[in-house]
Amino acid sequence: MRETLVLNAGFEPLATVSLRRAVVLVLQDKAVVERAHPGLRVRASAVEMPVPQVIRLCRYVRVPFRQRAPWSRRGVLVRDRHRCAYCGQRATTVDHVVPRAHGGQDTWLNTVAACAADNHRKADRTPEQAGMRLLSRPFEPTPADSLLLALGLDERDWLTAVA
Numbered sequence: 001m002r003e004t005l006v007l008n009a010g011f012e013p014l015a016t017v018s019l020r021r022a023v024v025l026v027l028q029d030k031a032v033v034e035r036a037h038p039g040l041r042v043r044a045s046a047v048e049m050p051v052p053q054v055i056r057l058c059r060y061v062r063v064p065f066r067q068r069a070p071w072s073r074r075g076v077l078v079r080d081r082h083r084c085a086y087c088g089q090r091a092t093t094v095d096h097v098v099p100r101a102h103g104g105q106d107t108w109l110n111t112v113a114a115c116a117a118d119n120h121r122k123a124d125r126t127p128e129q130a131g132m133r134l135l136s137r138p139f140e141p142t143p144a145d146s147l148l149l150a151l152g153l154d155e156r157d158w159l160t161a162v163a
């Protein structure tokens, strides 16, 4: 996967993001292309554009990238790419691995994206109690995830549109 460098509006480097995320930022007018691969183009829905190597945010963002992003339901869905942690299908809900009824907290490490069916099936049980296996462990968001959250950007609608 190609990585694109993201600069703040004042040209300071902020993070690297996947090509897909870089294209989403440009298509949503959050960033402009500063440098592109010569000759390489990417198609995204009806748009064709050069493959960006460096993009720059249109608006200055003050983001504590090295700090932990505050927890949010939307943040969990963005971090997990809207994929259910139990079956890999499209997720629209957030599951507490250790249920709130058993003292589970709203934290990055205790929450995962889940499809409505699995969330309902698991109910107020731990994965072990429910006989369900996590496909991956929950984790703190990466700097790139934090960047998307800080920009109020949800790439969900673009995931299928971008090549």
Ligand SMILES: [Zn+2]
Binding pocket: 084, 085, 086, 087, 088, 089, 114, 115, 116, 117, 118, 119
């Ligand atoms: Zn599921």
